Amino acid sequence: MSDTVAVAAHELSKSYGRHRAIEDVSFEVRRGQICGLLGPNGAGKTSTMRVLVGLSRPDHGTAQLLGEPSQLAATVLARVGVAIDGPAFVPHLSGHRNLELLWRAGKRRWPPPALEPSLELAGLGDALDRKVKSYSMGMRQRLMLAQALMGAPEVLILDEPANGLDPGEVRKLREHLRRLAADGTAVLISSHLLAEIEMLATHCVVLKEGTLVTAGKLEDLLGTGAYEFEVEDAGRAEEALRAMDGVKSVETRGDRLIVYAPDRTATELNQALVMAGVGVKAVRSTRSLEDVFLGLVERNSAAN
Amino acid sequence: MLQIELTTQLRRLRSLLVYGGLAAIIIIAGLTEASKAGGKGGPATFSALNFTEAGLNFLDPVLLGLVIALLGSVIGGSDRDWGTLRYLYVRPVSRARLVTGKWWALVVCCALAMIVYLGFSLVTGLVVFGWHPYHRAGSTALSAATAFVGVLEAGGYVMACMLSIGVLALALGLLMPRSAEALAIALAFLVGSVIIDNFKSLHDLVVILPVHYWPRYADLFQSGSSGGGALGLGLAVQAATIVVVLGAAYAILARRDPAA
Numbered sequence: 001m002s003d004t005v006a007v008a009a010h011e012l013s014k015s016y017g018r019h020r021a022i023e024d025v026s027f028e029v030r031r032g033q034i035c036g037l038l039g040p041n042g043a044g045k046t047s048t049m050r051v052l053v054g055l056s057r058p059d060h061g062t063a064q065l066l067g068e069p070s071q072l073a074a075t076v077l078a079r080v081g082v083a084i085d086g087p088a089f090v091p092h093l094s095g096h097r098n099l100e101l102l103w104r105a106g107k108r109r110w111p112p113p114a115l116e117p118s119l120e121l122a123g124l125g126d127a128l129d130r131k132v133k134s135y136s137m138g139m140r141q142r143l144m145l146a147q148a149l150m151g152a153p154e155v156l157i158l159d160e161p162a163n164g165l166d167p168g169e170v171r172k173l174r175e176h177l178r179r180l181a182a183d184g185t186a187v188l189i190s191s192h193l194l195a196e197i198e199m200l201a202t203h204c205v206v207l208k209e210g211t212l213v214t215a216g217k218l219e220d221l222l223g224t225g226a227y228e229f230e231v232e233d234a235g236r237a238e239e240a241l242r243a244m245d246g247v248k249s250v251e252t253r254g255d256r257l258i259v260y261a262p263d264r265t266a267t268e269l270n271q272a273l274v275m276a277g278v279g280v281k282a283v284r285s286t287r288s289l290e291d292v293f294l295g296l297v298e299r300n301s302a303a304n
Numbered sequence: 305m306l307q308i309e310l311t312t313q314l315r316r317l318r319s320l321l322v323y324g325g326l327a328a329i330i331i332i333a334g335l336t337e338a339s340k341a342g343g344k345g346g347p348a349t350f351s352a353l354n355f356t357e358a359g360l361n362f363l364d365p366v367l368l369g370l371v372i373a374l375l376g377s378v379i380g381g382s383d384r385d386w387g388t389l390r391y392l393y394v395r396p397v398s399r400a401r402l403v404t405g406k407w408w409a410l411v412v413c414c415a416l417a418m419i420v421y422l423g424f425s426l427v428t429g430l431v432v433f434g435w436h437p438y439h440r441a442g443s444t445a446l447s448a449a450t451a452f453v454g455v456l457e458a459g460g461y462v463m464a465c466m467l468s469i470g471v472l473a474l475a476l477g478l479l480m481p482r483s484a485e486a487l488a489i490a491l492a493f494l495v496g497s498v499i500i501d502n503f504k505s506l507h508d509l510v511v512i513l514p515v516h517y518w519p520r521y522a523d524l525f526q527s528g529s530s531g532g533g534a535l536g537l538g539l540a541v542q543a544a545t546i547v548v549v550l551g552a553a554y555a556i557l558a559r560r561d562p563a564a
Contacts, residue, residue, distance in 0.1 A: 053394050054393065054394070054396075054562075055390055055393060055394070055562050056561055056562065057561050057562075072393055072396075072398075072399070072562055073393055073396035073397060073398040073399065073401075074396060075396065077393075077394050077395070077396040078395070078396060080394070082391070082394040084390060084394075085387070085390060086387070088386055088387030088388045088390070088391060089386065089388065090312050090382075090386055090388060091386065092315060092316055092317065093311070093312065093315060097311070101308050101311060101312070102388075102391055102392070102395060103395075104307070104308060105305065105308055105392050105395045105397050106395035106396060106397070147391070
């Protein structure tokens with residue numbers, strides 16, 4: 001079961017008028033995986049998610065959820081929890097009533113199977129009986145997460161779920177999603193909080209300007225070809241590394257260099273620096289997701 | 305979906321104000337007409353039934369049309385206004401279920417408006433004018449029972465007429481970015497139709513306008529008139545309007561990208 005593909009995007013392309021939102025985007029998320037969908041603003045993250053849940057019709061390519069084609073109001077969506085484009089509720093009804101109406105809209109008996117843990121995560125307490133129009137942004141966001149989670153979905157598609165949440169709430173959400181993934185739920189999550197994704201995700205998809213930059217295991221992305229050098233002369237070191245074949249990007253941060261060179265080993269890079277007369281104080285073979293992400297986006301821009 | 309639509313619409317202050325406003329207009333009209341109680345030109349020429357029929361004439365077409373267009377536009381467009389439409393689609397709710405649910409919600413809201421109107425008219429008329437046979441100048445009086453049945457039939461006919469403008473507002477609410485825009489276009493159509501209806505030279509156009517047939521309920525209050533034929537054509541035009549407008553709205557919705 002853990003190896004089943006839960007979310008599949010195959011060569012998805014979508015344009016709005018003359019604006020190309022996504023082009024030839026392909027990736028998969030399997031059960032038990034938490035996949036971070038990353039990209040700068042306008043990269044096509046939300047457009048991709050819209051196509052995946054049928055809210056947008058692709059110009060080309062196919063989207064599948066749990067092995068079934070995804071389109072508007074497809075029956076498979078009953079097994080998917082979705083939070084997309086921010087929270088939206090009937091403002092003059094209570095939070096509780098909103099959840100009930102949304103659940104019943106799917107022709108299902110109230111209450112949903114995972115209502116209690118979802119409400120516990122939302123932590124709205126008595127406010128659940130207040131009209132939604134009196135809620136803060138954070139409260140609406142938590143109610144939206146509760147509506148996505150209350151049906152014990154097999155797939156979760158969450159667009160910027162941590163928006164408006166305080167650090168404690170973000171932590172609770174992270175732990176909750178980890179538990180769900182451990183039970184076999186596939187989670188696709190888009191976020192600007194790279195540190196958060198780094199702590200949570202098992203896999204990662206990076207988009208830029210509507211195209212796929214990379215997709216794969218997060219540990220591979222963080223560990224392969226990514227090095228941090230602490231050097232005595234950062235200027236000379238950067239010059240030496242940039243002149244080397246196979247070095248994709250070099251970023252200087254004080255006396256540290258973040259180097260992305262997937263075809264080179266740390267020893268080869270270290271040797272090149274020594275040959276250039278640069279003293280190397282330390283070498284680490286991992287980078288933060290932020291470093292990788294910025295490196296990838298920068299590399300992709302240079303290639304274009 | 306009907307239950308969901310009714311819960312969201314009927315628990316809304318705006319909807320309650322619309323129904324309250326309708327009732328208030330009837331009560332105010334009853335009070336201002338109170339001087340006719342006991343009757344000019346003889347005793348009891350103005351009864352609760354006369355008041356109810358006269359009220360239909362006063363409200364129809366623009367005022368009642370406005371109320372129903374307002375209800376139709378918010379039923380059609382509120383999900384888009386609130387942003388909840390995407391969450392209904394991913395529940396999942398199909399377009400057909402969405403449109404059907406909204407249509408029946410419009411029928412219920414329209415029926416409620418007619419019940420409010422007829423109920424308040426009869427009660428106000430009863431308090432102010434009393435329960436008498438229906439009199440009309442130059443015509444034989446109708447018995448109270450006959451006139452009461454006529455009032456109910458007229459209410460049903462007017463409701464069918466109102467559904468035609470309501471469904472236009474609903475369809476526009478589904479298709480326009482905001483329900484306020486849908487209401488504005490529906491009202492422009494309503495007012496434009498009423499104006500065009502007065503131009504005899506535009507007869508060929510006028511006969512396909514649903515508004516043209518709206519005042520025909522008055523035939524039900526003519527002594528010796530069954531009113532069936534005239535109302536039948538009117539009902540057929542309203543039904544055709546409803547089918548065409550709702551069908552077109554669904555067809556456009558089905559072709560359109562939901563995220564557009």
